[in-house]
Amino acid sequence: xxxxxxxxxxxxxxxxxxxxxxxxxxxxxxxxxxxxxxxxxxxxxxxxxxxxxxxxxxxxxxxxxxxxxxxxxxxxxxxxxxxxxxxxxxxxxxxxxxxxxxxxxxxxxxxxxxxxxxxxxxxxxxxxxxxxxxxxxxxxxxxxxxxxxxxxxxxxxxxxxxxxxxxxxxxxxxxxxxxxxxxxxxxxxxxxxxxxxxxxxxxxxxxxxxxxxxxxxxxxxxxxxxxxxxxxxxxxxxxxxxxxxxxxxxxxxxxxxxxxxxxxxxxxxxxxxxxxxxxxxxxxxxxxxxxxxxxxxxxx
Numbered sequence: 001x002x003x004x005x006x007x008x009x010x011x012x013x014x015x016x017x018x019x020x021x022x023x024x025x026x027x028x029x030x031x032x033x034x035x036x037x038x039x040x041x042x043x044x045x046x047x048x049x050x051x052x053x054x055x056x057x058x059x060x061x062x063x064x065x066x067x068x069x070x071x072x073x074x075x076x077x078x079x080x081x082x083x084x085x086x087x088x089x090x091x092x093x094x095x096x097x098x099x100x101x102x103x104x105x106x107x108x109x110x111x112x113x114x115x116x117x118x119x120x121x122x123x124x125x126x127x128x129x130x131x132x133x134x135x136x137x138x139x140x141x142x143x144x145x146x147x148x149x150x151x152x153x154x155x156x157x158x159x160x161x162x163x164x165x166x167x168x169x170x171x172x173x174x175x176x177x178x179x180x181x182x183x184x185x186x187x188x189x190x191x192x193x194x195x196x197x198x199x200x201x202x203x204x205x206x207x208x209x210x211x212x213x214x215x216x217x218x219x220x221x222x223x224x225x226x227x228x229x230x231x232x233x234x235x236x237x238x239x240x241x242x243x244x245x246x247x248x249x250x251x252x253x254x255x256x257x258x259x260x261x262x263x264x265x266x267x268x269x270x271x272x273x274x275x276x277x278x279x280x281x282x283x284x285x286x287x288x289x290x291x292x293x294x295x296x297x298x299x300x
Contacts, residue, residue, distance in 0.1 A: 025054050025277045027262060028284045028291070029255040031120075031154065031178050031198055031226035032058040034080070035070045038230040038252055047078050050255035054277075057295055058255050059288065061120040061154050063087035064094065065101040075114045081294060083117035083154050084109075088124040091138045092131060099141050106149045116288040117175055118146040119154025126158040136163070143171040152288055154178055155195075161186040168193055176287045179228055181211050191222045196287040198226040201234040201253060204264045216268045224287060225262055225280050229253040234261050 029050070039046050050058065060071040061083040068084050075082040084105050086094055102118075109115045121142040123135050146153045152175030157164060161182035174194035179202065180187065187197060202208050203215045215223070230252045237251025244250060259273070262280070266273040285292045 025259075025274050026056045026281060026295075027054050027225065027258050027277055028281050028295070029055055029058040029227050029229070029258050030176055030224045030284050030288070031200070032060060032229045032255045033063075033231070034058060034060050034074055034078075034229070034255070035067055036230050043074075046254050046256070050258070053256045053259050055255050055258050057081065057291065059083060059116060059154070061085065061117070063120055064090040065098050065105075068101070068105050072109065072112070072114070079294075081114045081116040081288070081291065083119035084115065085117075085119040085121040085142055085154070086138055087120045088122050088130070088135045088139070088156055089127060091135050094138065099138070099145075102142070103145055106145060106151070110149055113290055113293050115151070116290040117152045117154050118142055118149070119175070120156050120178065121153055122156030122158075122178075123160035123163050124156060124158045125160045125163075136167075139164075140167055143167060143173055146173045146175075147171060152176070157182065161190075165189050165193070168195075174287065176224055176226075178226065179232060180214070183210075184214060184217075187214055187218060187222070191219070196224045196283050197222050198224050199265060200226045200228055201232040201237075201257070201261055203268070204234040204236070204261060205238075206235075212268060215265055220269070220271075220276075220279050221283060223265075223280055224284050225258055225265070227253050227255050227258050227261065229255050229257070233257075234264075236260075 058080045060075050060080055062068050062071045062085055064086055071082040086098055121139055123139055153173050154175055155164060155177045157177050157180060176196050176198050177190050178198040180197040199215050202211050233251045233253040234257055239248045239250045262276055263273055266276045
């Protein structure tokens, strides 16, 4: 039996069906795009598989006003939570009206306990052709909205850590730096500002030396777990370009992969998966305080 599945957890409750206590191996996926079209054929089954694996909660970030209602509806349907924001890759098509719509949605749902953050927001200097100043404008404006509504942020960080940090030093918000892959110095600065760092499928690759080093050496209190499903598949789902050219289908990441990803992280750190589960759940509660009202605290 895999050690990260010692308890069978009743769906979405976090309670061990065998002993009736809160399971210490409950997991939270702090970044999962369950609304993605890749999940249209079997979304309910995907979420059920995750629950059966001990993933008791998923945070569903929006990427543009067009999916605000969708992530909210899915979060309520499955007992999860959601974030509202405009992704940097969507800023090219976004207008100023999109910020007005976001402001209005945050105001309308400000008392919804399942609205836990503003996100996914941030900067992306990896994808060619994006307008840097335009991204930065949307980023600054969304940081201001997060501060106004007292919500943390879910940050997209891709070749942009220093620029993100520059604004965060005066924004007075905290949250999660999603899919973190920066330097140790950048990691330390995010942590100093009160952020948790999200780790997922990338750390399962032997060649991801920097990410694996950070995942191993950062304080345990700095880490949260995520899948970014359906993206960033762990190595056991990944197909190379040559394999895809030969007809192999790229593996789809799912929130149910989180315990296995966590198993790799636990091995890197030399700790039991149950200890990692308890710590990362508490870290998620610190990063996204509204989660405390939705889920029980894990027992060590």
